[in-house]
Amino acid sequence: MRDNESLREFVKRFGQAVLQIEACSMDAVLQIFKRSICPGTPFFESLAKKPPITMDDLFRRANKYSMLEDDVRAATQQVLVAGRPARNNTEGSNKPPDRPKPSDRKQKG
Known part of the structure; x- marks a missing residue:
């Protein structure tokens, strides 16, 4: 296999x-x-444990593991995208600015 x-x-x-x-x-x-x-790799281990009997069997199993590889790659991409830190852009933000809590205010007596 070639790199990547x-x-x-x-x-x-x-x-x-x-x-x-x-x-x-x-x-x-x-x-x-x-x-x-x-x-x-899981596919290599599978071939070592149970060698395919025919070319069809080899390619069928390879297809199964390639779908698994695709699923893992897609899930990894989702995690990478979801794990990116949020931008610190407060302009256009709908969140109101932080206000002191009523309990934080000093009471006058």
């Missing part, structure tokens, strides 16, 4: 490359695929 390349983009590029090869064993394709993705 999503699993979806890699799978698309890998699939196009596999189509250009005339004869290739499933085992060879799987080994090349596994060497190309990041070790330690």
Whole structure:
């Protein structure tokens, strides 16, 4: 995988490359695929635990994990946007200025 390349983009590029090869064993394709993705990722672990039997199985599972990756990326973006500090722009603000509380005023006796 290239730096900053999503699993979806890699799978698309890998699939196009596999189509250009005339004869290739499933085992060879799987080994090349596994060497190309990041070790330690959930998808890599899934492939290690249960290797796919067919190309369709490989790409179906890759699609499943790429959707998960997309969801995580979208959630991260939402957190980053929501976590930005508010602008300190009081102009145009509908909030009234802070006033002292009645209990804070000194009582005259």
